Amino acid sequence: MVRNQFVIQVRRNAEVFSKVGVVSSPSPKKKFFESGQNFIHKELSYRGAILYPWPGTTVDAEGESEKTLFYQVLVDQRDAEELPMEHELLRISDSDREAFDFSPTRFKNWDIVTHNEIFPFDPIDASLGVKHHLMHHFLKTFYSYKYGTPSWEVKRTPTLTYWMNKFSSKPLVCHVAEAEFDVVIDENDEDTSELKDVVSVHVIPYHLTTNNVQNFNFIGHLTRFSSKNKTEYEIIERTVIAENEHTGDLKEDTAKLNIALGGEYNNIYQHSRHIQIPHGESHLVFNYRIKRISDQLEKDIMVSAFNISSKPNDELSQI
Secondary structure (H helix, E strand, O other), X not given: XXXXXXXXXXXXXXXXXXXXXXXOOOOOOOOOOOOOOEEEEOOOOOEEEEEEEEEEEEEOOOOOEEEEEEEEEEEOHXXXXXXXXXXXXXXXXXXXXXXXXXXXXXEEOXXXXXXXXXXXXXXXXXHHOOOOOOHHHHEEEEEEOOOOOOEEEEEEOHHHHHHHHHHOOOOEEEEEEEEEEEEOOOOOOOOOOOEEEEEEEEEEEEEEEEEOOOOEEEEEEEEEEEEOOOOOEXXXXXXXXXXXXXXXXXXXXXXXXXXXXXXOXXXXXXXXXXXXXXXXXXXXXXXXXXXXXXXXXXXXXXXXXXXXXXXXXXXXXXX
């Protein structure tokens, strides 16, 4: 299958792929990729197309932050069908963020990736490029004579520009947390010390809308799970707690999950539809329950509390 061929090529640094196109390692001088750039995801090996760069930061478990360049991208609908996760998020609707009748719209095969996860990919013909049912809404392809000879160019559509201004006005923040599982190589060998298998979680929250009448906010999020080896785990539960310190309002949302991690896929994404939290200024905490398949050992991964606000211009709000 095409996807399996991609996996082999990417892991070999993918110099030339004769059947589909050219895959190259990112140039260290390349500070960002343009809208419309086709790529292959470094970890998951799906084909994708970049919509636009989204600057942000990554905050680790100790609270240290690092500037990170993210991209909002489209996932090839053919490759998405083969991945063990649902590439589906919500975007904000055409109504105003403060509107009473806000209704989030489902948008399939959409992702957020970092600059370091991208391998540029140039298909040898249009049929082998990225396919997505909403591509034409966001990216426009046309002939250009900019360099003296006709060539294809890609530009953002007015729809995508509008969406960027409305949905991506605040920098993105990715919150990281970890849990350690002891791994014994040989129980009969006294000289063999225990190793640590670290399971990591990366949570990227984003603000969908505020309902002033019913006094709550909608928060969406993308979560990525990863481990250092192929040990099999299951993510069995997610709990989100939001507390408004000024009003005392507390909102808890618990959901049972069934997400397999490990084996062939030790980097997994879970796309959530939305979480309802109290209106105003709040602290938001994410907690995930992880179970190791081999011995049924369970541990929690908790993302440290961060600030959110229903006010779009609140500088202290991280979303």
